[in-house]
Amino acid sequence: xxxxxxxxxxxxxxxxxxxxxxxxxxxxxxxxxxxxxxxxxxxxxxxxxxxxxxxxxxxxxxxxxxxxxxxxxxxxxxxxxxxxxxxxxxxxxxxxxxxxxxxxxxxxxxxxxxx
Amino acid sequence: xxxxxxxxxxxxxxxxxxxxxxxxxxxxxxxxxxxxxxxxxxxxxxxxxxxxxxxxxxxxxxxxxxxxxxxxxxxxxxxxxxxxxxxxxxxxxxxxxxxxxxxxxxxxxxxxxxxx
Numbered sequence: 001x002x003x004x005x006x007x008x009x010x011x012x013x014x015x016x017x018x019x020x021x022x023x024x025x026x027x028x029x030x031x032x033x034x035x036x037x038x039x040x041x042x043x044x045x046x047x048x049x050x051x052x053x054x055x056x057x058x059x060x061x062x063x064x065x066x067x068x069x070x071x072x073x074x075x076x077x078x079x080x081x082x083x084x085x086x087x088x089x090x091x092x093x094x095x096x097x098x099x100x101x102x103x104x105x106x107x108x109x110x111x112x113x114x115x
Numbered sequence: 116x117x118x119x120x121x122x123x124x125x126x127x128x129x130x131x132x133x134x135x136x137x138x139x140x141x142x143x144x145x146x147x148x149x150x151x152x153x154x155x156x157x158x159x160x161x162x163x164x165x166x167x168x169x170x171x172x173x174x175x176x177x178x179x180x181x182x183x184x185x186x187x188x189x190x191x192x193x194x195x196x197x198x199x200x201x202x203x204x205x206x207x208x209x210x211x212x213x214x215x216x217x218x219x220x221x222x223x224x225x226x227x228x229x230x231x
Contacts, residue, residue, distance in 0.1 A: 034219065042224055043224045046219060046221070094218045102163055102218075103218060105157060105158045108158075
């Protein structure tokens with residue numbers, strides 16, 4: 001089975017500053033990794049995903065993440081955040097040998113961008 | 116409509132009421148999911164359906180009853196709920212691994228449920 005740990009429950013940051021949201025996973029097999037964003041009173045929206053190939057993945061809204069197999073990490077980064085990036089961010093994992101169909105989500109990281 | 120839709124968006128019900136949540140996906144996916152999202156708690160997977168068959172029931176109380184009449188529609192029937200069942204209920208769909216997909220899930224906007 002796979003699991004995800006999001007190390008920070010809240011990350012406050014000033015507008016235009018860089019940000020990194022951390023995600024570590026545990027799995028004994030190859031994985032697919034995802035980052036989702038949830039704005040207030042909305043569902044989850046996919047930011048980016050790693051399936052295979054290049055370990056640096058670029059997503060929407062200027063976000064990117066790097067898959068690091070040796071450190072079992074998939075940290076999300078943005079070089080300059082906006083007020084509108086304030087939201088809840090979820091890291092999720094599944095496996096290409098998963099007998100089930102569900103993603104395993106982390107507990108989420110609340111990003112708060114202030115002026 | 117496109118993507119995944121959920122109705123109603125908001126629902127207030129008493130503990131003796133019976134209500135249903137509806138989810139519809141217009142993406143041609145084979146798998147559908149119900150999640151519960153409570154304040155200050157992680158997403159909880161409730162049910163998984165693949166090709167209309169329930170493949171996972173994550174120890175959900177029987178007062179929640181899912182129904183999947185076809186691959187595009189998913190219902191969650193509610194009866195005799197408790198106040199602690201108040202939460203955001205999210206529906207998602209995907210092409211699971213083994214059906215040519217990678218299990219990327221597409222979410223609806225959710226139903227905000229309040230049980231009085």
